[in-house]
Amino acid sequence: MSDIKDALDRINYWFQENHPVKIASLASGLSPLEIDSVLSTLSFKVSQEVREIYEWSNGYPKYDCADDWIFSYMFLLSLESAAKEAQTWVEEHEEIAVMYKYAGKPVFPICMSDIEFLAVAATDDEQTTSPVIHISEIAEISLRYTNLTAMMLTLAESYETGGLFIDRKGYIEKDEKKYAAAYRKYNSGITDLALERFLKIFPEDSSWQTVQLLHNDLYMSNTYGIEIPLNSLKTKVVNTLLNLLQDEKYDSGFSVVLVLEELRAVDALIQGLKHPSKWVRSRAAFALGKIKAFEAVEFVSQLLEDPDPVVQEAVKEALEMFKNQR
Structure with missing residues (x-):
């Protein structure tokens, strides 16, 4: 049995033992031929994980299971509903279709709640896994899990350890500490995925939105305590962002500093202290205090004499954070 099917069986067992009503109407799985028939209607390919999940169960009919949330706060779409939704996204007007792509590839919804989705990115031939992304109600895409198995x-x-549980009203609640422990265990590589996506799409789109996407991804992984390894990916991204920060024509330096903060890029943030924009200087100072970069205290202190009061105030806050964190 594959890891994903084992995990699905564990989820099913937990609900059968604790809240059987929520999973009672979950459909049985499809045959490989049935799955092939539905997926053949798509203009792109999906990972082997998608096939495995639908061999396990064909989910619920769309919009017919408001209370049957088993995958955290979402329910599993039937394969037919998922394929129709995905095809709609592909066929939408160009500006809208771009919102439903991950690194330039179409995405395939797996779970939904109201008008939010969890989806997987289209894959190349023979690829077994692909990232799971969250699509918000305003069609913003961000990384959520390393892949469907994760x-x-x-x-x-999380269900087995109490990281996720059902409250008295029947809603799924989360114990953040326990959930984070499970999340770190199975999604340690998610930061590399975020960095890879940025490096792939930045040459074609160097707008602030691309930088903001990276910030959103890194913010989420940092929230769950995922460490960002010091590797070539991080180095390339930091150097790219530093070049942006030094480009006088680029006017979104504040967004760049926010990403450098998430990356704990101390040397780059120190360079930000010299930026012409008061907003970049102030946020760089604040960021250095927030991430406990004690080696930067001297550089931050020098900005106490900055001519702009916004920067001076940020420096005072940063120095106070250094003081409280010792």
Whole structure:
């Protein structure tokens, strides 16, 4: 049995033992031929994980299971509903279709709640996994899990350890500490995925939105305590952002500093202290205090004499954070 099917069976067992009503109407799985028939209607390919999840169960009919949330706060779409939704996104007007792509590839919804989705990115031939992304109600895309297997293992362990539980009203609640422990265990590589996506799309789109996407991804992984390894990916991204920060024509330096903060890029943030924009200087100072970069205290202190009061105030806050963190 594959890891994803094992995780799905664990989720099913937990609900059968604790809240059987919520999973009672979950459909049985499809045959490989049935799955092939539905997926053949798509203009792109999906990962092997998608096939495995639908061999396990064909989910629920769309919009017919408001209370049947088993995958955290979402329910599993039937394969037919998922394929129709995905095809709609592909066929939408160009500006809208761009919002439903991950690194330039179409995405395929797996779970939904109201008008939010969890989806996987289209894959190349023979690829077994792909990232799981969250699509918000305003069509913003951000990374959520390393892949479908990681997602299901995270949820299975969270239910078993109390990281996820059902309250008295029947809603799924979260114990943040326990859930974070499971999330870190199965999604340690998610920061590399975020960095890879940025490096792939930045040459074609160097707008502030691209930088903001990276910030959103890194912010989420940092929230769960995922460490960002010091590797070539991080180095390339930091150097790219530093070049942006030094480009006089680029006017979104504040967004760049926010990403450098999430990356704990101390040397780059120190360079930001010399930026012409008061907003960049102030946020760089604040960021250095926030991430406990004690080696930067001297550089931050020098800005106490900055001519702009906004920067002076940020420096005072940063120095206070250094003082409180010792």
